[in-house]
Amino acid sequence: xxxxxxxxxxxxxxxxxxxxxxMVLIEDVLWDAARAILRRVAALPPVRRARGWVAGLxxxxxxxxFLLPEAVSHLxxxxxxxxxxxxxxxxxxxLAVLVKGGATLVVVWIxxxxxxxxxxxxxxxxxxxxxxxxxxxxLGKVAPIRQAVLNRLRRSTPLxxxxxxxxxxxxxxxxxxxGVCRSPR
Numbered sequence: 424x425x426x427x428x429x430x431x432x433x434x435x436x437x438x439x440x441x442x443x444x445x446m447v448l449i450e451d452v453l454w455d456a457a458r459a460i461l462r463r464v465a466a467l468p469p470v471r472r473a474r475g476w477v478a479g480l481x482x483x484x485x486x487x488x489f490l491l492p493e494a495v496s497h498l499x500x501x502x503x504x505x506x507x508x509x510x511x512x513x514x515x516x517x518l519a520v521l522v523k524g525g526a527t528l529v530v531v532w533i534x535x536x537x538x539x540x541x542x543x544x545x546x547x548x549x550x551x552x553x554x555x556x557x558x559x560x561x562l563g564k565v566a567p568i569r570q571a572v573l574n575r576l577r578r579s580t581p582l583x584x585x586x587x588x589x590x591x592x593x594x595x596x597x598x599x600x601x602g603v604c605r606s607p608r
Contacts, residue, residue: 453539496526
């Protein structure tokens, strides 16, 4: 390998590292959260019936059913970005959370209900394989950082314990500031 090609590979790694970190964030936080929500909703009888119905549809029906909320999700993300750039923070947040978040949950639900059917479509299967390859690359690039963060989180005390400890330590200070003395409980 020449020094020029090594330099080019390093430059690509630096440029693509933020993309890799974003993919890990999506994988570890958003995707897992979406799946947790969907597992709870999936136990409802109407949702189970709908899942069976979607799973039984042919690819020609499942594909548009999948792509419509996917397009809505992307359009909502674009619109939220425009609103944010115009200074409408709350409108952007609401649009992103309600519309984009809702559409993303629907996409995940449809994918989990009919992934076998979707993967029978050639271009969808190739795109799916490319996304999985990019995911594997991203996870490989940030694996040491990800593992260090996960180890640190496992060693740290839970947030509730930390907050209770801080509040307990701040009580006397706050009581003296506002002039209210309470006896310890």
